[in-house]
Amino acid sequence: MLKIDRSELDRAIKNMVAMYADTEKVLADYEEEKQVLVNRENGFKERMLQLQKEHTQVLLDRESSKDNTSDYIKLSKKLTAANDDIQIIVSLQAQLKEDFKELKQKYIPIIRDTYSNDVSAKNEFPVNDTIDYVKYELLNAIADYAKEVRKLQLPIREIVGDEFLGDSQLMQENKSFQRAFEFDSTYLSYVGDLGNYVIAKNHVLSSISGNLHPEVRKPVKDVE
Structure with a gap:
């Protein structure tokens, strides 16, 4: 009998596809800058693995050339150079951690403000009204x-x-007839507990969070 026309609402829902467009753009910018640091990090890792392999090999070579002073000195210099490069990379990796942190700190207020502006569009739906x-x-x-x-x-x-x-004696003998015409006989049938709202508050709270309360079920068939 009574149905809600939600055509306008359904159109609004379809148009929500771009609701977070600005936030998504900011996050894409962040990911782009982050990728530069990630590439640098991967480069450091690859170079570190190479140096560690070289370091191990030089140690073995130097150990086997103890009797050759010239080779031993040459390999020792090479070992020192490898150690120096390793220390430089360790230092750069530590700095890179700070770079990641600074990047996040840079984007935190931008993401926060952009998201707050985007999500405020939800208020276009006046729930209470x-x-x-x-x-x-x-x-x-x-x-x-x-x-x-x-x-x-x-x-x-x-x-x-x-x-x-009006015939009290007659009604004494026909109680069911009298009850059929009591003042509330025209009331519509309604089963509800005292204190409950027509629309329960917890049902509304569930809906505003984006979930249909499990107690709210679509009728098996429409009421004609």
């Missing part, structure tokens, strides 16, 4: 329907009241 409107329309529709039920019952009630319900 929408809930209030839907709640009002729902309750108003229920009230209108129930009002019409009572209105149409009134002529019957007048006749039954005059002819039957």
Whole structure:
């Protein structure tokens, strides 16, 4: 009977594809700068492996040339040079860690501000106002329907009241008839616990987080 027209909302959802475009651009810029450091890091690692292999080989060669003073001195110089290069790379790797940290520090405020601006677009959906409107329309529709039920019952009630319900002795013998015309007989059927909202707060909280509460289920078939 009562359905929500969510066509505008569905269009808005489709248009959300670019919601975080600016943040994605900033992150892409960060990744591009980071890749430069990553390439440098990989270069240091490769060179370190080469030097370590050379260092090991020179040690072995020098050990086997103890009796040849000239070769021993030459290999010792080569070993010293390899050690110096290793120390330089170790120092550069330490500096590279600082470079990574500085890069992140540089982008933290940029990402934060850009993301905050992007995500603020979510406020274009007025959750409270929408809930209030839907709640009002729902309750108003229920009230209108129930009002019409009572209105149409009134002529019957007048006749039954005059002819039957006013006869107390007769009603003592026909309790079920009397109950059928009690004042709340025109009320619509509703099963709910006292204190519950028409739209439960925890259901709303679940929806605003992007999840449909497990208690909220789509009807097996539409109400006609």
